[in-house]
Amino acid sequence: MSRNYVTPSILPGFMELLPAEQMLFNKLLDTIRSSYELFGFIPLDTPTIEKSEILLAKSGGETEKQIYRFTKGDNDIALRFDLTVPLARYVAQHFNELTFPFRRYHIGKVFRGEKPQKGRFREFYQCDIDIVGNGSLSLINDAEILNVIYYTFKALGFDRFTVRINNRKILNGLFESMGIENSTEVLRAIDKLEKIGEKGVLDELEEAGIDRATGEKILEFIRIKGQPAQIVGELKNLGIKNGLFETGVAELAEVIEYIGHFGIPESNYAVDLTIARGLDYYTGTVYETILNDYPGIGSVCSGGRYDDLAGNYTKQNLPGVGISIGLTRLFYQLVQGGIIEKGKKATPTNLLLIPMADTLGHVLEISTKIRKAGIPTEVYFNEGKLGKKFAYADKLGIPYAVAIGEDEIRTGRYRLKNMITGEQKELGLEELIEEVRANT
Amino acid sequence: MSRNYVTPSILPGFMELLPAEQMLFNKLLDTIRSSYELFGFIPLDTPTIEKSEILLAKSGGETEKQIYRFTKGDNDIALRFDLTVPLARYVAQHFNELTFPFRRYHIGKVFRGEKPQKGRFREFYQCDIDIVGNGSLSLINDAEILNVIYYTFKALGFDRFTVRINNRKILNGLFESMGIENSTEVLRAIDKLEKIGEKGVLDELEEAGIDRATGEKILEFIRIKGQPAQIVGELKNLGIKNGLFETGVAELAEVIEYIGHFGIPESNYAVDLTIARGLDYYTGTVYETILNDYPGIGSVCSGGRYDDLAGNYTKQNLPGVGISIGLTRLFYQLVQGGIIEKGKKATPTNLLLIPMADTLGHVLEISTKIRKAGIPTEVYFNEGKLGKKFAYADKLGIPYAVAIGEDEIRTGRYRLKNMITGEQKELGLEELIEEVRANT
Numbered sequence: 001m002s003r004n005y006v007t008p009s010i011l012p013g014f015m016e017l018l019p020a021e022q023m024l025f026n027k028l029l030d031t032i033r034s035s036y037e038l039f040g041f042i043p044l045d046t047p048t049i050e051k052s053e054i055l056l057a058k059s060g061g062e063t064e065k066q067i068y069r070f071t072k073g074d075n076d077i078a079l080r081f082d083l084t085v086p087l088a089r090y091v092a093q094h095f096n097e098l099t100f101p102f103r104r105y106h107i108g109k110v111f112r113g114e115k116p117q118k119g120r121f122r123e124f125y126q127c128d129i130d131i132v133g134n135g136s137l138s139l140i141n142d143a144e145i146l147n148v149i150y151y152t153f154k155a156l157g158f159d160r161f162t163v164r165i166n167n168r169k170i171l172n173g174l175f176e177s178m179g180i181e182n183s184t185e186v187l188r189a190i191d192k193l194e195k196i197g198e199k200g201v202l203d204e205l206e207e208a209g210i211d212r213a214t215g216e217k218i219l220e221f222i223r224i225k226g227q228p229a230q231i232v233g234e235l236k237n238l239g240i241k242n243g244l245f246e247t248g249v250a251e252l253a254e255v256i257e258y259i260g261h262f263g264i265p266e267s268n269y270a271v272d273l274t275i276a277r278g279l280d281y282y283t284g285t286v287y288e289t290i291l292n293d294y295p296g297i298g299s300v301c302s303g304g305r306y307d308d309l310a311g312n313y314t315k316q317n318l319p320g321v322g323i324s325i326g327l328t329r330l331f332y333q334l335v336q337g338g339i340i341e342k343g344k345k346a347t348p349t350n351l352l353l354i355p356m357a358d359t360l361g362h363v364l365e366i367s368t369k370i371r372k373a374g375i376p377t378e379v380y381f382n383e384g385k386l387g388k389k390f391a392y393a394d395k396l397g398i399p400y401a402v403a404i405g406e407d408e409i410r411t412g413r414y415r416l417k418n419m420i421t422g423e424q425k426e427l428g429l430e431e432l433i434e435e436v437r438a439n440t
Numbered sequence: 441m442s443r444n445y446v447t448p449s450i451l452p453g454f455m456e457l458l459p460a461e462q463m464l465f466n467k468l469l470d471t472i473r474s475s476y477e478l479f480g481f482i483p484l485d486t487p488t489i490e491k492s493e494i495l496l497a498k499s500g501g502e503t504e505k506q507i508y509r510f511t512k513g514d515n516d517i518a519l520r521f522d523l524t525v526p527l528a529r530y531v532a533q534h535f536n537e538l539t540f541p542f543r544r545y546h547i548g549k550v551f552r553g554e555k556p557q558k559g560r561f562r563e564f565y566q567c568d569i570d571i572v573g574n575g576s577l578s579l580i581n582d583a584e585i586l587n588v589i590y591y592t593f594k595a596l597g598f599d600r601f602t603v604r605i606n607n608r609k610i611l612n613g614l615f616e617s618m619g620i621e622n623s624t625e626v627l628r629a630i631d632k633l634e635k636i637g638e639k640g641v642l643d644e645l646e647e648a649g650i651d652r653a654t655g656e657k658i659l660e661f662i663r664i665k666g667q668p669a670q671i672v673g674e675l676k677n678l679g680i681k682n683g684l685f686e687t688g689v690a691e692l693a694e695v696i697e698y699i700g701h702f703g704i705p706e707s708n709y710a711v712d713l714t715i716a717r718g719l720d721y722y723t724g725t726v727y728e729t730i731l732n733d734y735p736g737i738g739s740v741c742s743g744g745r746y747d748d749l750a751g752n753y754t755k756q757n758l759p760g761v762g763i764s765i766g767l768t769r770l771f772y773q774l775v776q777g778g779i780i781e782k783g784k785k786a787t788p789t790n791l792l793l794i795p796m797a798d799t800l801g802h803v804l805e806i807s808t809k810i811r812k813a814g815i816p817t818e819v820y821f822n823e824g825k826l827g828k829k830f831a832y833a834d835k836l837g838i839p840y841a842v843a844i845g846e847d848e849i850r851t852g853r854y855r856l857k858n859m860i861t862g863e864q865k866e867l868g869l870e871e872l873i874e875e876v877r878a879n880t
Contacts, residue, residue, distance in 0.1 A: 003751075003755070005752065005753055005754060005755070006493050006494060006497045006752055006753055007753070008494070008529045008530075008532040008533035008750070008753040008754065009491070009494070009529075009533060010486075010487050010490060010491070010494075010529075010533075011487065011489060011490065011491060011515060011517060014487040014489065015487075016485075016486055016487060016530070017485065018534060018537055018538075019482045019483075019484075019538070019544075022482070022483050022484060022485060023482075023483065025485075026483050037788035037816050038788075038811050038814075038815075038816050038817070039811070039816070039817075039818065040787055040788055040789030040816055040817065040818030040838075041788070042459045042462070042463075042786065042787045042788065043459075043462050043463065043466050043788070044459075044462060045456075045457065045462060045465075046450075046456055047450050047451065047454040047455075047456060047563055048488065048549060048551075048563055049451060049454065049508070049519075049551070049562075049563060050450060050451065051449070051450070051451060053446050054446060054448070054449075054450075057446045068489070068510070068512055070508070070510035070511075071510075072508055072553050073553070075451060077451060079489075089448045089449075089450075090448075090456070092448040093448035093449060093450075094458060097458055098458075098459070099786070099832060099835045099836050101821070101822065103787075103818070104459075109488060111488075111489070113512050113513070122489075123487055123488060123489060133822075138821050138822060138823070140800075140821045141821060144819075144821065151811075258800075260801075261800055261801040261804050262804050262808075263804065263805060263808065310448070311443075312445065312446055313445055313446055313447070313448040314445060314448065315443070315445070346482065346539070347480055347482045347543075348477040348478075348480055348481070348482070348483070349480030360580075360698075360701055361700075361701040364701045364702050364703065365703060368702075368703065371478050371479070371591075374478075375478075376477050376478050376479070376480055377478070377479075377480065378479065378480030378543070379584075381541070381578050381580045381581060381584065382541065382573075382578060383578070392539060395539045396539055398480075
């Protein structure tokens with residue numbers, strides 16, 4: 001009988017992992033989740049599908065083009081493209097049932113129909129935290145968020161990373177004070193500093209209609225580097241008389257002071273006056289996070305402060321501050337760059353029990369005892385030669401295996417094989433459990 | 441300034457939870473996940489969106505109507521409606537990279553555009569395990585799956601539940617032996633036994649064109665009740681000469697024997713010869729799970745054995761056995777029925793630190809120490825009266841809170857308040873950590 005098969009494949013731009021990679025991915029995901037929970041962020045889960053009018057209440061342009069939008073029956077619906085819009089809708093909808101400040105985390109998939117390209121995905125995990133206030137929210141929360149980023153990346157195993165912060169009011173106030181309206185082009189020029197140098201930036205600014213004197217003033221501004229407190233000092237010394245600018249500098253100074261309280265090492269954060277994080281969303285503190293040794297990856301955790309989370313859905317004033325880790329892309333880059341490596345372990349199992357001859361009943365009994373001790377345990381059920389059974393453990397990267405025959409049952413002593421070293425130990429059941437537990 | 445707001449709401453048929461409910465939901469989800477991992481099932485995560493030709497390779501009828509299908513660019517795509525089709529595609533696609541038997545679990549959302557009705561959801565979590573063999577798969581795996589169901593529901597806190605099993609070959613063989621072709625109608629009549637009684641079933645069978653004698657024979661068959669081994673004995677005594685029937689009985693006998701090895705109490709499983717689990721998918725063992733005290737909920741965990749998982753995508757013969765827990769619906773019913781109750785706890789936080797006057801720096805220092813001990817800890821940052829701060833802990837169901845002023849810092853003694861009993865204890869930092877850890 002000949003059949004037509006549908007070729008098994010997935011759509012381009014979607015990530016799918018093999019077991020060993022998935023184990024590693026889940027480990028990162030679990031680490032992030034534990035970190036968020038350790039700081040008391042509340043888990044949230046919202047529908048993947050929402051009304052288009054909700055998801056598109058604010059956005060236009062790129063979002064509208066990228067969103068997966070369709071109709072089902074009479075409903076104009078779409079897949080969420082981030083976790084912030086659903087948060088805004090959730091807080092507006094359930095306002096009376098929530099306690100503020102509302103600290104929530106949300107780890108879930110979002111969808112964007114971008115052109116597929118290396119390292120960009122159409123379906124990807126975001127891991128978000130936000131703190132939303134009712135009417136007001138102390139700036140100490142901006143420092144708290146930085147502290148959570150710091151703790152999370154330490155927990156993920158990184159030491160050499162820098163959380164860069166800035167305050168949007170500073171750039172906006174600076175531009176305002178200079179009468180600059182086309183701030184987009186100015187920011188674009190500033191972004192190219194490392195590539196094209198100061199002269200190049202000045203030229204680009206001139207092309208954008210910024211005169212040389214103003215251009216020099218902008219350069220003077222972005223030349224400001226140093227320890228956070230130094231930068232604040234220099235900003236104050238610029239003598240720029242602009243309300244927005246001065247508020248921004250004061251906010252930055254306050255956030256920096258709080259960061260000091262949190263005890264975050266100065267090697268892990270910096271003020272970077274060029275960070276803008278897009279143009280229309282954030283209104284105060286903004287964050288980017290760089291892996292010092294892999295700056296090419298770009299920011300691995302970004303976010304900021306916003307004045308009004310849910311202005312499209314409610315008259316309640318809900319200021320907030322939050323960040324997001326785009327885990328799918330980060331994972332891809334960490335693996336591609338050889339920064340993390342998947343292990344051999346392709347299963348949660350830490351111990352494989354191999355029944356010999358007629359010992360199945362006994363082995364099953366033992367397996368229950370071992371699982372009760374919390375050790376992920378599998379019994380090998382297939383027929384076959386003993387070598388093949390150990391090979392199964394080896395292929396899956398199961399760290400321990402033990403074959404159990406009549407002798408083992410009679411004596412209560414088991415030859416536990418360490419699949420990594422090849423070493424064998426003869427142990428009683430309790431000792432065996434301890435050995436596996438201590439080393440996995 | 442007047443604004444137009446988009447009313448914040450979600451689509452009908454979608455579940456969204458408030459924090460305390462979400463905490464409870466996540467607890468169930470985590471319990472299921474831990475249970476699956478304890479048995480060595482490998483985590484899998486596949487794209488939510490797949491090619492329509494993949495998802496619809498087998499199905500027709502209801503699935504085609506319910507599926508969320510749409511186009512994006514040139515792609516005809518759809519949201520997965522279960523986790524089994526993606527598993528089939530995954531195993532076919534990655535066949536050479538997997539180790540068999542392939543034991544995987546997958547917890548994820550699936551989508552079905554059913555008519556919304558109470559307790560039915562259009563987006564819901566499925567929690568699946570499957571064991572897939574390469575060419576063959578021992579029947580002991582059918583018993584293993586039952587053991588995992590048993591362990592999982594015990595872990596979820598249930599004692600009075602029954603996993604009902606049957607073997608599809610028995611019913612199919614019986615009908616074959618009787619020359620019955622319209623088995624759908626026969627099964628529908630059998631299903632009504634409890635409602636309409638034996639006489640009613642006979643009448644319905646006659647309407648379906650089954651003569652009285654054959655009807656009596658069917659009744660004789662479904663009357664068979666008792667302990668699993670008894671049922672097998674009686675089935676053999678029926679003297680039905682049909683290859684399929686006899687194979688089914690032999691398989692059931694073998695699975696029951698293995699279940700005995702696993703030590704599953706007879707109060708938690710039963711053979712039920714009327715279970716059919718749909719008509720076109722399973723080919724051997726089938727499972728349903730009933731909460732004894734809430735039979736109206738229906739099956740809370742179902743599944744079965746299939747001969748050929750991925751026949752639409754590959755010529756590889758991949759028999760398997762698996763089950764699924766539809767957690768969203770189950771959760772809804774458990775909560776609606778008052779079978780489980782959400783607690784007051786609406787946050788992961790177990791300890792709230794309340795800084796007084798100028799103690800913030802010190803409190804933050806302590807918070808880091810406490811988190812390092814693994815206790816989810818939050819610092820209350822808002823200004824306000826002390827009563828309001830404790831009220832925050834109370835509203836969120838945070839079990840412990842402590843206000844920290846100059847005195848506490850000087851003496852190193854803290855008045856820890858148990859928010860449930862109201863009791864206060866004066867403790868050193870280490871004692872405080874131990875107290876919270878021991879009771880949360």
